[in-house]
Amino acid sequence: MGRLDEAAFAGFHDRCATGLRAYVHRVIGNAADVDDIVQEAFLRMLRAELPSDDDEQWRRYVYRIASNLIVDRWRRGKFEQTVAIVQEPVAPTPHYEDDATVAQIFAELKPRERALLWLAYVEGESHEEIAASLGVGRRGVRVLLFRARRRLRDLLQARGILVNR
Amino acid sequence: MTEWFALNPEEDRAVAAFMSRVSNLRIPNPDSRIRDVSQLWCKAQLIQRWEAERRAQRPLDIMQPIEIAGGLVATGLLLYWSLPYLL
Numbered sequence: 001m002g003r004l005d006e007a008a009f010a011g012f013h014d015r016c017a018t019g020l021r022a023y024v025h026r027v028i029g030n031a032a033d034v035d036d037i038v039q040e041a042f043l044r045m046l047r048a049e050l051p052s053d054d055d056e057q058w059r060r061y062v063y064r065i066a067s068n069l070i071v072d073r074w075r076r077g078k079f080e081q082t083v084a085i086v087q088e089p090v091a092p093t094p095h096y097e098d099d100a101t102v103a104q105i106f107a108e109l110k111p112r113e114r115a116l117l118w119l120a121y122v123e124g125e126s127h128e129e130i131a132a133s134l135g136v137g138r139r140g141v142r143v144l145l146f147r148a149r150r151r152l153r154d155l156l157q158a159r160g161i162l163v164n165r
Numbered sequence: 166m167t168e169w170f171a172l173n174p175e176e177d178r179a180v181a182a183f184m185s186r187v188s189n190l191r192i193p194n195p196d197s198r199i200r201d202v203s204q205l206w207c208k209a210q211l212i213q214r215w216e217a218e219r220r221a222q223r224p225l226d227i228m229q230p231i232e233i234a235g236g237l238v239a240t241g242l243l244l245y246w247s248l249p250y251l252l
Contacts, residue, residue, distance in 0.1 A: 006203065006206050009202065009206055010203070013202045013205070014202075021192060022188075022192045025192050026190070026192075028185060033248070042205055042209075043205065043208060043209050043212065046205075046206070046209035046213075047209055047212060047213055047216070094209075098224065099186075099190055099191070102183070102186045102187060102190060103187075105183070106183075106187050108227060115178075117184055117187075118184075118187070118188075120184075121180075121181060121184035121185070121187075121188070122187070122188040139207050140169045144248055146171070149172055150172065151175075151176075152180050152183065153172055153176045153179065153180055156179055156183060161179070161183075162175075162176060162179045
């Protein structure tokens, strides 16, 4: 904890917690475990020796911890493969404008693919930043991200949202 | 080489648009603060103290069985060496 004081942590928490919750929720697709993971990520970040003036480094670190916790739990089979549908049940005919369908399509991706896509598109992270957030090699990120995008494209095509050419 | 890792522009746009929809999906209790930040801070401090105590205690925990074993060996040797005088 050392160089990070309580006020700085409170500010960082306010800036980061909502985004981190959204990330964890979308990646695990299971609302019940979100708070546990987010809390554990912040606790571990506090126990790490990080410089007090680098907000971005904290953010990447806390996302990396959360990503590792997600992968750990996923490996232990704690998460069921079911999807937390956020809104009404899926309409019989999938439609792009339907939030539940969007959530369901996203949940059909693997957790790592969801994490990669979220960090790239929602958080707007570069390959280097994603590599730091997920603890994988920078070159690997490029390949993994391409595979995730290709798989998402296939899912969109399978639903008729994107025309196969 | 670049094309290997690129979708076509239309697919790219569709993926980006889809991810934009994903980012706007409602999250249950978006403002739920897991617990009060100061509680989180205190918990982290407590854990850190326990870890520091455990680190400080570790050499003592390691030394204790060594001390006992050393005492037993010394007693045994003493008995062995003093045995001729006792008999």
